Amino acid sequence: MATHRFTEIPADALSIIETLAGPVLKAVTVSTGLNSEIAARIYNHADDIVFVKGMRVDHPRVWTQEREAVINPHVRPLAPAMLWRVQHGGWDLLCFEEIDGPHATYAPGSPHLDLVAEAMQTLAGLPTPDLPLKTMPDRMRSYTDDADLFAGDRLLHTDWNPHNVLIADGRARLVDWAWAARGAAWVDPALWVIWLIASGHTPEQAERLAAERTTLADAPVPSLDAFAHAQNRMWDEIAGDAPDEWTAAMQTAAAAWHRHRSGRLTS
Template identity: 55%
Template sequence: MPTVCLTEIPADVLALIEAVQAGPVLKAETLNAGLNSEIAARVHTADGTLFVKGLRQEHCRVWTQQREADVNWYVNGIAPALTWRIQAGGWDLLAFEDVPGRHADYAPGSSDLPLVAEVIGRLSTIQAPDTIVRTMPDRMKAHTSTPELFAGDTLCHTDWFPTNVLITNRAVVVDWAWASRGAAWIDPALWVVWLINSGHTPTQAEKWAARIPAWNIAPPAAIDAFARAAVSVWEEIADGQTQPWVLDILNAARTWRTHR
């Protein structure tokens, strides 16, 4: 379930930020694009602008803050750089360099598609750090009888919601809360579902995935199994949901499964 994003930064959080910045917060703009943070804000100080995200330390998903911190060094040039982390006053806060980009457009014909394919290709060559112990076979074991087909040592982002990709002169990937260890073709496969949701046919979507070398050497049976498992995942997410985007993604996953 998504975490409610606060519309204003609490005074105690502002005080923590000002302490580490050694100066006042001149302006704070809260954002509502993310689904995983209580605090998501662009913070302006005398030293510049940062993107700050955070959760209360008792929050059930505060572990995602550690996941983001663990991953950041390994995705230099792919993700915004982590500037500092605060764990105090009941809060866990991360500050990243601010990337003044717009959200990616996955629609057919979009000039963003080559940039996204390029960054997924770069990511598919990065080995997951030892701190990333959650694996794709473990995450998917309730949705397939063959989770071992998804095993690997690649660092997988796994959440290709278009708001998680910022476009400048390149694609920058944010929100690494669900980063996992798995096969190098996992992220291209997940992107296929989002491309179908954005108006591509399954064949067109897979042609974009084929720009990523890891996709082309993946066993077809493994991709087939993943397509079936993806439907099961989204059926679970959609159970009781009324948000149109969730149902749209479920339909896209079903379309891909039928195609495979």
């Protein structure tokens, strides 16, 4: 979903933002946002910087705003703090503390890999909040008959697009929690494997890296095999007949991982 340029933010939304964040001196649109109609860094009169994201209340995915708002207090060790939320004038707006740092890089040899793995380990150790989160079996049931193998009681982020991982103060911080779910602790590292492959690692390298640094090492072999199969089918569906650049890359990576897991069974 394309984000508005700040100059195109409707006057009523801008008025709400200024009421809560102070007079806006400058705003920089965050063009990497895929889930929000408004996504911008806001600079106000006190030289403070905050990040504001939002949607119209009648948007079909406005539920993602609610998900991020309710989960934020439970993931503060990893996520930027939500400063305020307002639903007014037809808008649902969230404001977060600004994280000053680059997006993570997953390429082979990246200094960010250990930091991302540490964040996954931290997340795996957090108490699972009592929230109505979807489970990974529910999410994956359309793609495999073995979805129950992905069940667990751990809080999962599930969207390891490097644009959702910021590197600041020597650690990885996670944003965009709209797709948080509940499942086995190894699921997030398994999802990371596909992003690692898309970033230049071979399937063998990606699995080894994740297994050495995260809970992927605890995953039962049949569960990983089933998960690779399900992810391959899911990315085929997402890519469709005319994938864009990034969905094509993920489709290719998921297929490579599935072939690797399948080859292990037949070798």
